[in-house]
Amino acid sequence: MGWLRDNWLRALVHLGALAPLFFIVLDNYRYNLTANPIQEITVRTGKAGLVLLVLSLACTPLNTIFGISQAIRVRRALGLYGFMYVALHLAIFVALDYGGNLQLVGQAIVEKYYVIAGFVAFLILVPLAITSTRGWMHRLGRSWKTLHRLVYLAVPIAVLHFALLVKSLGSRPEPLIFGAIVLGLLALRLPTVRRASSALRLRLRNRSPLPSRGQVGAD
Amino acid sequence: MEKIRSSEITPEHVYLSRRRFMRLGALALGSMALAGCGGQLGDVVSQRAAGDAPRPQAADAEKAPAASEVKRDELGDPANSFETISTYNNYYEFTEDKEGVARLAANFKAEPWKVTVGGLVSNPRTYDVDDLRRNFDQEERIYRLRCVEGWSMVIPWLGFPLAKLLREVQPKAEAKYVRFESLLDPAQYPNQGPLSLYPWPYTEGLRLDEAMHDLTLMVTGLYGKPLPNSNGAPLRLAVPWKYGFKSIKAIVKIELVAEQPKTLWSTLAPHEYGFYSNVNPQRPHPRWSQATERRIGEPGRRPTLMFNGYEKQVAGLYAGMDLQANY
Secondary structure, three states, rough: OHHHHHHHHHHHHHHHHHHHHHHHHHHHHHOOOOOOOOHHHHHHHHHHHHHHHHHHHHHHHHHHHHOHHHHHHHHHHHHHHHHHHHHHHHHHHHHOOOOOOOOHHHHHHHHHHHHHHHHHHHHHHHHHHHHHOOHHHHHHHHHHHHHHOOOHHHHHHHHHHHHHHHHOOOOOOOHHHHHHHHHHHHHHHHHHHHHHHHHHHHHHHHOOOOOOOOOOOOO | OOOOOHHHHHHHHHHHHHHHHHHHHHHHHHHHHHHHHHHHHHHHHHHHOOOOOOOOOOHHHHHHHOOHHOEEEEOEEEOOOOHHHHHOOOEEOOOHHHHHHHHHHHHOOOOOOEEEEEEOOOOOOOEHHHHHHHHHOEEEEEEEOOOOOOOEEEEEEEEEEEHHHHHHOOEEOOOOOOEEOOOOOOOOOHHOOOOOOOOOOOEEEHHOOOOOOOOOOOEEEEEEEEOOOOOOOOOEEEEOEEOOOOOOOOEEEEEOOOOOOHHHHHHHOOHHHHOEEEEEEEEOOOOOOOOOOEOOOOOOOOOHHHHHHHHHHHHHHHHOOOOOOOO
Protein backbone atom coordinates (compact mmCIF):
# COMPACT_ATOMS: atom_id res chain seq x y z
CA MET A 1 0.00 0.00 0.00
CA GLY A 2 2.88 2.27 0.87
CA TRP A 3 4.26 1.95 -2.67
CA LEU A 4 0.98 3.01 -4.19
CA ARG A 5 0.75 6.02 -1.89
CA ASP A 6 4.16 7.23 -3.03
CA ASN A 7 3.73 6.30 -6.67
CA TRP A 8 0.05 6.85 -7.40
CA LEU A 9 0.80 9.41 -10.10
CA ARG A 10 3.19 7.07 -11.87
CA ALA A 11 0.69 4.24 -11.73
CA LEU A 12 -2.00 6.54 -13.08
CA VAL A 13 0.22 7.71 -15.94
CA HIS A 14 1.09 4.17 -17.03
CA LEU A 15 -2.52 3.04 -16.89
CA GLY A 16 -3.87 6.16 -18.55
CA ALA A 17 -1.25 6.18 -21.28
CA LEU A 18 -1.88 2.56 -22.20
CA ALA A 19 -5.67 2.92 -22.14
CA PRO A 20 -6.05 4.26 -25.72
CA LEU A 21 -4.04 1.33 -27.05
CA PHE A 22 -6.07 -1.09 -24.96
CA PHE A 23 -9.32 0.32 -26.37
CA ILE A 24 -8.06 0.16 -29.95
CA VAL A 25 -7.27 -3.54 -29.51
CA LEU A 26 -10.57 -4.15 -27.72
CA ASP A 27 -12.64 -2.31 -30.33
CA ASN A 28 -10.79 -4.15 -33.07
CA TYR A 29 -12.10 -7.44 -31.74
CA ARG A 30 -15.54 -6.00 -31.08
CA TYR A 31 -15.66 -4.68 -34.67
CA ASN A 32 -16.23 -1.29 -33.19
CA LEU A 33 -13.75 0.72 -35.27
CA THR A 34 -16.38 2.29 -37.58
CA ALA A 35 -16.78 1.63 -41.28
CA ASN A 36 -13.41 3.26 -41.90
CA PRO A 37 -11.21 1.51 -39.30
CA ILE A 38 -7.92 2.71 -40.77
CA GLN A 39 -8.94 6.32 -40.40
CA GLU A 40 -10.35 5.64 -36.94
CA ILE A 41 -7.11 4.22 -35.56
CA THR A 42 -5.13 6.97 -37.29
CA VAL A 43 -7.20 9.60 -35.51
CA ARG A 44 -7.13 7.78 -32.16
CA THR A 45 -3.35 7.27 -32.10
CA GLY A 46 -2.76 10.84 -33.27
CA LYS A 47 -4.92 12.32 -30.54
CA ALA A 48 -3.44 10.10 -27.84
CA GLY A 49 0.05 11.14 -28.92
CA LEU A 50 -0.81 14.83 -28.87
CA VAL A 51 -2.55 14.68 -25.48
CA LEU A 52 0.38 12.83 -23.89
CA LEU A 53 2.95 15.23 -25.34
CA VAL A 54 0.94 18.20 -24.06
CA LEU A 55 0.75 16.55 -20.63
CA SER A 56 4.51 16.05 -20.67
CA LEU A 57 4.85 19.79 -21.29
CA ALA A 58 2.68 20.42 -18.24
CA CYS A 59 5.02 18.59 -15.84
CA THR A 60 7.66 21.30 -15.49
CA PRO A 61 5.25 24.17 -14.77
CA LEU A 62 3.32 21.93 -12.37
CA ASN A 63 6.57 21.64 -10.43
CA THR A 64 7.99 25.15 -10.79
CA ILE A 65 4.76 27.11 -10.48
CA PHE A 66 2.50 24.90 -8.42
CA GLY A 67 5.14 23.03 -6.49
CA ILE A 68 3.88 19.56 -7.43
CA SER A 69 7.26 17.85 -7.61
CA GLN A 70 5.74 14.41 -8.30
CA ALA A 71 4.98 15.65 -11.82
CA ILE A 72 8.69 15.64 -12.71
CA ARG A 73 8.86 11.93 -12.06
CA VAL A 74 6.30 11.14 -14.79
CA ARG A 75 7.58 13.57 -17.40
CA ARG A 76 9.76 11.10 -19.26
CA ALA A 77 7.08 8.39 -19.25
CA LEU A 78 4.50 10.82 -20.67
CA GLY A 79 6.89 11.93 -23.40
CA LEU A 80 7.85 8.40 -24.36
CA TYR A 81 4.26 7.17 -24.42
CA GLY A 82 3.43 10.21 -26.53
CA PHE A 83 6.20 9.28 -28.93
CA MET A 84 4.97 5.69 -29.04
CA TYR A 85 1.54 6.83 -30.26
CA VAL A 86 3.10 9.27 -32.73
CA ALA A 87 5.23 6.44 -34.16
CA LEU A 88 2.17 4.17 -34.36
CA HIS A 89 0.24 6.98 -36.04
CA LEU A 90 2.94 7.33 -38.71
CA ALA A 91 3.25 3.55 -39.15
CA ILE A 92 -0.51 3.28 -39.71
CA PHE A 93 -0.39 6.14 -42.21
CA VAL A 94 2.41 4.50 -44.18
CA ALA A 95 1.60 0.80 -43.93
CA LEU A 96 -2.20 0.77 -43.82
CA ASP A 97 -3.51 4.07 -45.15
CA TYR A 98 -1.09 4.15 -48.06
CA GLY A 99 -0.68 0.38 -48.20
CA GLY A 100 3.09 0.65 -47.88
CA ASN A 101 3.31 2.50 -51.19
CA LEU A 102 6.30 4.73 -50.42
CA GLN A 103 6.00 6.55 -53.70
CA LEU A 104 2.53 7.76 -52.76
CA VAL A 105 3.71 8.56 -49.22
CA GLY A 106 6.60 10.61 -50.62
CA GLN A 107 4.19 12.44 -52.90
CA ALA A 108 1.91 13.20 -49.95
CA ILE A 109 4.84 14.47 -47.89
CA VAL A 110 5.82 17.06 -50.49
CA GLU A 111 2.27 17.91 -51.52
CA LYS A 112 0.22 18.24 -48.35
CA TYR A 113 1.09 20.78 -45.69
CA TYR A 114 -0.44 18.68 -42.94
CA VAL A 115 1.74 15.69 -43.85
CA ILE A 116 4.86 17.86 -43.92
CA ALA A 117 4.04 19.29 -40.50
CA GLY A 118 3.32 15.87 -39.02
CA PHE A 119 6.46 14.39 -40.48
CA VAL A 120 8.66 17.26 -39.24
CA ALA A 121 7.22 16.94 -35.73
CA PHE A 122 7.98 13.21 -35.82
CA LEU A 123 11.55 13.78 -37.02
CA ILE A 124 12.18 16.23 -34.18
CA LEU A 125 10.85 13.76 -31.63
CA VAL A 126 13.05 10.85 -32.77
CA PRO A 127 16.36 12.06 -31.23
CA LEU A 128 14.51 13.12 -28.09
CA ALA A 129 13.07 9.63 -27.66
CA ILE A 130 16.47 8.02 -28.32
CA THR A 131 18.31 10.25 -25.84
CA SER A 132 15.69 9.96 -23.12
CA THR A 133 17.68 7.37 -21.15
CA ARG A 134 19.79 8.13 -18.10
CA GLY A 135 22.93 7.07 -19.97
CA TRP A 136 22.34 9.61 -22.72
CA MET A 137 21.59 12.29 -20.16
CA HIS A 138 25.05 11.76 -18.63
CA ARG A 139 26.77 11.52 -21.97
CA LEU A 140 25.24 14.74 -23.27
CA GLY A 141 25.59 16.67 -20.04
CA ARG A 142 24.50 20.27 -20.43
CA SER A 143 23.54 19.89 -24.05
CA TRP A 144 20.90 17.30 -23.13
CA LYS A 145 18.66 20.04 -21.82
CA THR A 146 19.22 22.19 -24.90
CA LEU A 147 18.44 19.25 -27.15
CA HIS A 148 15.27 18.39 -25.27
CA ARG A 149 14.02 21.95 -25.53
CA LEU A 150 13.25 20.98 -29.15
CA VAL A 151 10.00 19.63 -27.76
CA TYR A 152 8.85 23.26 -27.54
CA LEU A 153 9.06 23.23 -31.32
CA ALA A 154 7.71 19.74 -31.96
CA VAL A 155 4.47 20.08 -30.03
CA PRO A 156 3.33 23.35 -31.63
CA ILE A 157 4.11 21.82 -35.04
CA ALA A 158 2.01 18.81 -34.08
CA VAL A 159 -0.86 21.15 -33.18
CA LEU A 160 -0.41 22.88 -36.55
CA HIS A 161 -0.56 19.43 -38.21
CA PHE A 162 -3.92 18.87 -36.49
CA ALA A 163 -5.22 22.34 -37.40
CA LEU A 164 -4.35 21.86 -41.08
CA LEU A 165 -6.44 18.70 -41.16
CA VAL A 166 -9.68 20.13 -39.90
CA LYS A 167 -12.31 21.01 -42.48
CA SER A 168 -13.22 24.32 -40.92
CA LEU A 169 -11.64 25.58 -37.70
CA GLY A 170 -14.66 27.75 -36.98
CA SER A 171 -16.93 24.78 -36.55
CA ARG A 172 -14.29 22.42 -35.13
CA PRO A 173 -12.21 24.37 -32.64
CA GLU A 174 -10.37 21.43 -31.08
CA PRO A 175 -6.95 22.32 -32.58
CA LEU A 176 -7.40 25.90 -31.36
CA ILE A 177 -8.01 24.61 -27.83
CA PHE A 178 -4.87 22.48 -28.01
CA GLY A 179 -3.00 25.49 -29.38
CA ALA A 180 -4.13 27.72 -26.52
CA ILE A 181 -3.13 25.14 -23.90
CA VAL A 182 0.31 24.67 -25.47
CA LEU A 183 0.85 28.42 -25.69
CA GLY A 184 -0.13 28.72 -22.04
CA LEU A 185 2.26 25.94 -21.02
CA LEU A 186 5.09 27.58 -22.94
CA ALA A 187 4.29 30.98 -21.43
CA LEU A 188 4.59 29.51 -17.92
CA ARG A 189 8.25 28.85 -18.73
CA LEU A 190 9.07 32.50 -19.37
CA PRO A 191 11.54 33.75 -16.75
CA THR A 192 9.29 36.63 -15.69
CA VAL A 193 6.35 34.30 -15.07
CA ARG A 194 8.57 31.91 -13.16
CA ARG A 195 10.09 34.65 -11.01
CA ALA A 196 6.69 36.08 -10.18
CA SER A 197 5.27 32.70 -9.28
CA SER A 198 8.18 31.64 -7.09
CA ALA A 199 8.02 34.98 -5.29
CA LEU A 200 4.32 34.44 -4.72
CA ARG A 201 4.88 30.92 -3.45
CA LEU A 202 7.59 32.11 -1.11
CA ARG A 203 5.25 34.70 0.33
CA LEU A 204 2.50 32.16 0.83
CA ARG A 205 4.86 29.70 2.47
CA ASN A 206 6.23 32.28 4.85
CA ARG A 207 2.78 33.34 5.81
CA SER A 208 1.28 29.90 6.40
CA PRO A 209 3.01 29.03 9.69
CA LEU A 210 1.55 32.12 11.36
CA PRO A 211 -0.67 30.79 14.15
CA SER A 212 -3.19 33.59 13.87
CA ARG A 213 -4.10 32.80 10.26
CA GLY A 214 -6.26 29.81 9.71
CA GLN A 215 -6.22 29.71 5.96
CA VAL A 216 -3.51 30.33 3.48
CA GLY A 217 -4.19 32.68 0.67
CA ALA A 218 -7.77 33.33 1.71
CA ASP A 219 -7.36 37.00 1.00
CA MET B 1 37.24 17.92 -59.74
CA GLU B 2 36.41 14.37 -60.51
CA LYS B 3 33.06 13.70 -62.01
CA ILE B 4 30.83 10.98 -60.77
CA ARG B 5 30.84 8.32 -63.41
CA SER B 6 27.43 7.31 -64.58
CA SER B 7 28.22 3.70 -63.70
CA GLU B 8 28.51 4.67 -60.04
CA ILE B 9 24.99 5.97 -59.91
CA THR B 10 22.58 3.33 -58.78
CA PRO B 11 20.84 2.01 -61.87
CA GLU B 12 17.20 2.83 -61.93
CA HIS B 13 15.98 -0.73 -61.79
CA VAL B 14 18.06 -1.49 -58.72
CA TYR B 15 16.94 1.69 -57.05
CA LEU B 16 13.34 0.98 -57.95
CA SER B 17 13.50 -2.59 -56.80
CA ARG B 18 15.06 -1.47 -53.53
CA ARG B 19 12.18 0.87 -53.12
CA ARG B 20 9.71 -1.84 -53.95
CA PHE B 21 11.44 -4.11 -51.49
CA MET B 22 11.14 -1.53 -48.71
CA ARG B 23 7.54 -0.96 -49.59
CA LEU B 24 6.77 -4.67 -49.60
CA GLY B 25 8.62 -5.07 -46.33
CA ALA B 26 6.65 -2.32 -44.63
CA LEU B 27 3.37 -3.61 -45.97
CA ALA B 28 4.14 -7.22 -45.16
CA LEU B 29 5.24 -6.52 -41.59
CA GLY B 30 2.28 -4.36 -40.69
CA SER B 31 -0.18 -6.54 -42.51
CA MET B 32 1.08 -9.78 -41.08
CA ALA B 33 0.89 -8.38 -37.60
CA LEU B 34 -2.67 -7.25 -38.15
CA ALA B 35 -3.95 -10.14 -40.22
CA GLY B 36 -2.47 -12.48 -37.65
CA CYS B 37 -4.25 -10.61 -34.89
CA GLY B 38 -7.58 -10.85 -36.67
CA GLY B 39 -10.45 -8.64 -35.65
CA GLN B 40 -11.74 -5.79 -37.76
CA LEU B 41 -8.34 -4.53 -38.93
CA GLY B 42 -7.25 -8.07 -39.72
CA ASP B 43 -10.32 -8.42 -41.95
CA VAL B 44 -9.53 -5.22 -43.78
CA VAL B 45 -5.92 -6.17 -44.32
CA SER B 46 -6.60 -9.68 -45.52
CA GLN B 47 -9.90 -8.63 -47.11
CA ARG B 48 -11.55 -11.70 -45.70
CA ALA B 49 -14.93 -10.09 -46.18
CA ALA B 50 -16.17 -9.52 -49.72
CA GLY B 51 -15.58 -5.78 -49.87
CA ASP B 52 -17.17 -5.13 -46.55
CA ALA B 53 -20.21 -7.29 -47.09
CA PRO B 54 -22.00 -8.08 -43.81
CA ARG B 55 -19.74 -9.95 -41.45
CA PRO B 56 -21.06 -13.47 -41.06
CA GLN B 57 -21.82 -14.06 -37.40
CA ALA B 58 -22.32 -17.49 -35.95
CA ALA B 59 -26.08 -16.98 -35.92
CA ASP B 60 -26.54 -15.76 -39.46
CA ALA B 61 -23.61 -17.39 -41.21
CA GLU B 62 -26.18 -19.04 -43.49
CA LYS B 63 -27.57 -15.70 -44.55
CA ALA B 64 -24.26 -14.15 -45.57
CA PRO B 65 -24.42 -13.53 -49.31
CA ALA B 66 -22.49 -15.90 -51.53
CA ALA B 67 -19.82 -14.29 -53.67
CA SER B 68 -22.00 -14.59 -56.76
CA GLU B 69 -24.86 -12.65 -55.10
CA VAL B 70 -22.73 -9.68 -54.11
CA LYS B 71 -23.74 -6.65 -56.15
CA ARG B 72 -20.93 -5.17 -58.21
CA ASP B 73 -20.39 -1.99 -60.18
CA GLU B 74 -19.57 -2.14 -63.89
CA LEU B 75 -15.86 -2.25 -63.04
CA GLY B 76 -16.40 -5.44 -61.07
CA ASP B 77 -15.94 -4.02 -57.57
CA PRO B 78 -18.30 -5.24 -54.83
CA ALA B 79 -20.87 -2.90 -53.31
CA ASN B 80 -20.40 -1.86 -49.71
CA SER B 81 -22.85 -3.31 -47.22
CA PHE B 82 -26.17 -1.66 -46.35
CA GLU B 83 -24.87 -1.25 -42.82
CA THR B 84 -21.71 0.55 -43.88
CA ILE B 85 -23.51 2.81 -46.34
CA SER B 86 -26.13 3.81 -43.79
CA THR B 87 -23.81 4.31 -40.79
CA TYR B 88 -20.88 6.23 -42.28
CA ASN B 89 -22.30 9.51 -43.50
CA ASN B 90 -21.38 13.11 -43.98
CA TYR B 91 -24.62 14.85 -43.02
CA TYR B 92 -23.60 18.02 -41.23
CA GLU B 93 -27.16 19.08 -40.43
CA PHE B 94 -27.06 16.35 -37.80
CA THR B 95 -23.38 16.30 -36.82
CA GLU B 96 -19.88 16.50 -38.27
CA ASP B 97 -19.22 13.04 -36.87
CA LYS B 98 -19.77 10.49 -39.63
CA GLU B 99 -20.55 7.67 -37.22
CA GLY B 100 -22.92 9.84 -35.21
CA VAL B 101 -25.37 10.59 -38.01
CA ALA B 102 -27.34 7.32 -38.04
CA ARG B 103 -28.23 7.56 -34.34
CA LEU B 104 -29.23 11.23 -34.52
CA ALA B 105 -31.23 10.63 -37.71
CA ALA B 106 -33.18 7.68 -36.31
CA ASN B 107 -36.28 9.78 -35.51
CA PHE B 108 -36.10 12.08 -38.51
CA LYS B 109 -39.53 12.66 -40.05
CA ALA B 110 -39.14 11.78 -43.73
CA GLU B 111 -42.91 11.34 -44.24
CA PRO B 112 -44.93 13.18 -45.35
CA TRP B 113 -42.56 15.06 -47.62
CA LYS B 114 -43.17 17.55 -50.36
CA VAL B 115 -40.75 18.88 -52.92
CA THR B 116 -41.48 21.95 -55.03
CA VAL B 117 -40.11 22.12 -58.55
CA GLY B 118 -40.30 25.64 -59.94
CA GLY B 119 -38.41 28.69 -61.12
CA LEU B 120 -37.98 29.10 -64.87
CA VAL B 121 -40.38 26.33 -65.87
CA SER B 122 -43.67 26.27 -67.76
CA ASN B 123 -45.28 23.77 -65.47
CA PRO B 124 -44.26 24.36 -61.81
CA ARG B 125 -45.38 21.60 -59.48
CA THR B 126 -45.25 20.38 -55.93
CA TYR B 127 -44.81 16.65 -55.60
CA ASP B 128 -45.39 14.36 -52.72
CA VAL B 129 -42.48 11.93 -52.49
CA ASP B 130 -44.93 9.05 -52.79
CA ASP B 131 -46.04 10.49 -56.16
CA LEU B 132 -42.45 10.53 -57.33
CA ARG B 133 -42.06 6.88 -56.36
CA ARG B 134 -45.30 5.98 -58.16
CA ASN B 135 -45.03 8.17 -61.26
CA PHE B 136 -41.44 7.43 -62.19
CA ASP B 137 -40.12 3.91 -62.66
CA GLN B 138 -37.66 3.12 -59.89
CA GLU B 139 -34.49 1.49 -61.11
CA GLU B 140 -31.36 0.25 -59.37
CA ARG B 141 -28.09 1.97 -60.27
CA ILE B 142 -24.82 0.76 -58.74
CA TYR B 143 -22.71 3.90 -58.49
CA ARG B 144 -19.33 4.73 -57.03
CA LEU B 145 -19.42 7.56 -54.52
CA ARG B 146 -16.14 9.44 -54.16
CA CYS B 147 -15.98 11.75 -51.15
CA VAL B 148 -13.74 14.80 -51.40
CA GLU B 149 -12.16 13.56 -48.15
CA GLY B 150 -10.46 10.77 -50.07
CA TRP B 151 -12.65 7.76 -49.39
CA SER B 152 -15.12 5.97 -51.62
CA MET B 153 -17.87 3.37 -51.62
CA VAL B 154 -19.89 1.41 -54.15
CA ILE B 155 -23.59 1.98 -53.55
CA PRO B 156 -26.68 0.33 -55.08
CA TRP B 157 -29.08 3.26 -55.23
CA LEU B 158 -32.73 3.06 -56.16
CA GLY B 159 -34.25 5.98 -58.04
CA PHE B 160 -35.05 7.61 -61.36
CA PRO B 161 -33.19 10.00 -63.68
CA LEU B 162 -33.67 13.65 -62.76
CA ALA B 163 -34.17 14.34 -66.48
CA LYS B 164 -37.59 12.65 -66.36
CA LEU B 165 -38.74 14.99 -63.61
CA LEU B 166 -37.34 18.07 -65.35
CA ARG B 167 -39.06 17.15 -68.61
CA GLU B 168 -42.37 17.04 -66.77
CA VAL B 169 -42.03 20.62 -65.48
CA GLN B 170 -40.68 21.86 -68.84
CA PRO B 171 -37.71 24.19 -68.30
CA LYS B 172 -37.97 27.50 -70.18
CA ALA B 173 -35.30 28.57 -72.68
CA GLU B 174 -33.73 30.99 -70.14
CA ALA B 175 -33.14 28.21 -67.62
CA LYS B 176 -29.41 27.41 -67.56
CA TYR B 177 -28.88 25.92 -64.11
CA VAL B 178 -30.71 23.82 -61.54
CA ARG B 179 -30.59 24.85 -57.89
CA PHE B 180 -31.34 22.36 -55.12
CA GLU B 181 -32.21 23.14 -51.52
CA SER B 182 -32.32 20.86 -48.48
CA LEU B 183 -34.63 21.01 -45.52
CA LEU B 184 -34.17 23.83 -43.00
CA ASP B 185 -35.54 22.58 -39.70
CA PRO B 186 -33.55 23.29 -36.52
CA ALA B 187 -36.09 21.27 -34.53
CA GLN B 188 -35.02 18.14 -36.40
CA TYR B 189 -31.42 18.99 -37.19
CA PRO B 190 -29.31 19.54 -34.05
CA ASN B 191 -26.54 21.23 -36.00
CA GLN B 192 -28.85 23.84 -37.50
CA GLY B 193 -29.22 25.49 -34.10
CA PRO B 194 -28.38 29.13 -33.36
CA LEU B 195 -24.71 28.33 -32.69
CA SER B 196 -24.17 26.67 -36.05
CA LEU B 197 -21.60 28.33 -38.26
CA TYR B 198 -22.95 27.00 -41.54
CA PRO B 199 -25.14 29.04 -43.89
CA TRP B 200 -28.10 26.64 -43.80
CA PRO B 201 -30.05 25.40 -45.66
CA TYR B 202 -27.65 23.23 -47.66
CA THR B 203 -27.76 24.26 -51.30
CA GLU B 204 -26.28 22.72 -54.40
CA GLY B 205 -26.42 23.28 -58.13
CA LEU B 206 -25.85 21.72 -61.52
CA ARG B 207 -25.65 23.09 -65.02
CA LEU B 208 -28.85 22.18 -66.86
CA ASP B 209 -27.06 19.76 -69.21
CA GLU B 210 -25.46 18.04 -66.20
CA ALA B 211 -28.84 17.77 -64.54
CA MET B 212 -30.37 16.31 -67.71
CA HIS B 213 -27.59 13.70 -68.04
CA ASP B 214 -28.87 10.15 -67.73
CA LEU B 215 -26.41 9.36 -64.89
CA THR B 216 -27.89 12.09 -62.67
CA LEU B 217 -30.22 10.20 -60.39
CA MET B 218 -32.96 11.27 -57.98
CA VAL B 219 -32.56 8.71 -55.22
CA THR B 220 -35.41 7.29 -53.17
CA GLY B 221 -33.94 4.00 -51.98
CA LEU B 222 -30.91 1.89 -51.14
CA TYR B 223 -30.48 -1.87 -51.69
CA GLY B 224 -34.10 -2.00 -52.89
CA LYS B 225 -35.37 -0.57 -49.60
CA PRO B 226 -36.55 2.95 -48.75
CA LEU B 227 -33.67 5.39 -48.34
CA PRO B 228 -32.32 5.40 -44.74
CA ASN B 229 -32.62 8.72 -42.92
CA SER B 230 -28.85 8.94 -42.56
CA ASN B 231 -28.46 8.83 -46.36
CA GLY B 232 -30.80 11.78 -46.94
CA ALA B 233 -34.31 10.31 -46.86
CA PRO B 234 -36.68 10.59 -48.46
CA LEU B 235 -35.15 12.19 -51.54
CA ARG B 236 -31.55 12.92 -52.49
CA LEU B 237 -29.41 13.34 -55.55
CA ALA B 238 -26.64 11.06 -56.85
CA VAL B 239 -24.22 12.64 -59.34
CA PRO B 240 -21.59 9.90 -59.48
CA TRP B 241 -18.89 11.76 -61.43
CA LYS B 242 -18.75 14.59 -58.89
CA TYR B 243 -17.49 14.65 -55.30
CA GLY B 244 -20.04 13.34 -52.83
CA PHE B 245 -21.05 16.72 -51.40
CA LYS B 246 -22.70 17.61 -54.72
CA SER B 247 -25.20 14.81 -54.12
CA ILE B 248 -27.46 16.86 -51.86
CA LYS B 249 -29.70 15.15 -49.30
CA ALA B 250 -33.28 15.68 -48.05
CA ILE B 251 -34.30 17.87 -51.00
CA VAL B 252 -37.33 20.15 -50.52
CA LYS B 253 -36.89 22.50 -53.44
CA ILE B 254 -35.66 22.28 -57.02
CA GLU B 255 -35.46 25.51 -58.97
CA LEU B 256 -34.53 26.23 -62.56
CA VAL B 257 -32.49 29.43 -62.72
CA ALA B 258 -30.59 31.55 -65.25
CA GLU B 259 -27.44 32.26 -63.20
CA GLN B 260 -24.99 29.85 -61.61
CA PRO B 261 -26.41 29.27 -58.12
CA LYS B 262 -24.42 29.57 -54.90
CA THR B 263 -23.62 26.30 -53.19
CA LEU B 264 -22.88 25.76 -49.52
CA TRP B 265 -19.33 24.48 -49.77
CA SER B 266 -18.18 26.82 -52.50
CA THR B 267 -19.52 29.69 -50.35
CA LEU B 268 -17.63 28.50 -47.26
CA ALA B 269 -14.30 27.73 -48.95
CA PRO B 270 -14.26 28.93 -52.56
CA HIS B 271 -10.60 28.01 -53.09
CA GLU B 272 -11.20 24.43 -52.08
CA TYR B 273 -14.60 23.64 -53.53
CA GLY B 274 -15.73 24.96 -56.86
CA PHE B 275 -19.14 24.90 -58.49
CA TYR B 276 -18.32 21.93 -60.71
CA SER B 277 -16.45 19.74 -58.21
CA ASN B 278 -15.94 16.99 -60.76
CA VAL B 279 -13.82 14.12 -59.46
CA ASN B 280 -10.41 15.01 -60.87
CA PRO B 281 -7.21 13.25 -59.73
CA GLN B 282 -5.20 15.99 -61.43
CA ARG B 283 -6.51 18.78 -59.27
CA PRO B 284 -4.97 18.55 -55.79
CA HIS B 285 -6.78 19.63 -52.67
CA PRO B 286 -4.84 21.14 -49.74
CA ARG B 287 -5.84 18.42 -47.28
CA TRP B 288 -6.92 15.24 -48.94
CA SER B 289 -5.33 13.27 -51.71
CA GLN B 290 -7.42 13.52 -54.84
CA ALA B 291 -4.99 11.36 -56.81
CA THR B 292 -5.81 8.33 -54.69
CA GLU B 293 -8.65 7.13 -52.53
CA ARG B 294 -9.40 4.55 -49.91
CA ARG B 295 -12.26 2.26 -50.86
CA ILE B 296 -14.04 1.62 -47.60
CA GLY B 297 -13.35 -1.99 -46.64
CA GLU B 298 -9.94 -2.16 -48.36
CA PRO B 299 -6.42 -1.52 -47.06
CA GLY B 300 -4.15 0.83 -48.96
CA ARG B 301 -5.30 3.16 -51.70
CA ARG B 302 -6.42 2.91 -55.27
CA PRO B 303 -5.88 5.52 -57.95
CA THR B 304 -8.79 7.90 -58.36
CA LEU B 305 -10.27 7.76 -61.85
CA MET B 306 -11.02 10.84 -63.92
CA PHE B 307 -14.69 11.73 -63.45
CA ASN B 308 -14.76 8.85 -60.93
CA GLY B 309 -14.62 6.34 -63.79
CA TYR B 310 -17.53 7.88 -65.73
CA GLU B 311 -15.26 9.73 -68.16
CA LYS B 312 -16.71 8.05 -71.25
CA GLN B 313 -20.21 9.13 -70.36
CA VAL B 314 -19.61 12.68 -69.15
CA ALA B 315 -16.35 14.06 -70.61
CA GLY B 316 -18.37 15.50 -73.50
CA LEU B 317 -20.15 17.86 -71.11
CA TYR B 318 -16.85 19.65 -70.48
CA ALA B 319 -15.30 19.61 -73.95
CA GLY B 320 -12.93 22.53 -74.39
CA MET B 321 -13.26 23.60 -70.74
CA ASP B 322 -10.24 24.22 -68.50
CA LEU B 323 -10.92 21.81 -65.66
CA GLN B 324 -8.11 23.26 -63.51
CA ALA B 325 -9.77 26.67 -63.54
CA ASN B 326 -13.32 25.29 -63.44
CA TYR B 327 -12.85 22.91 -60.52
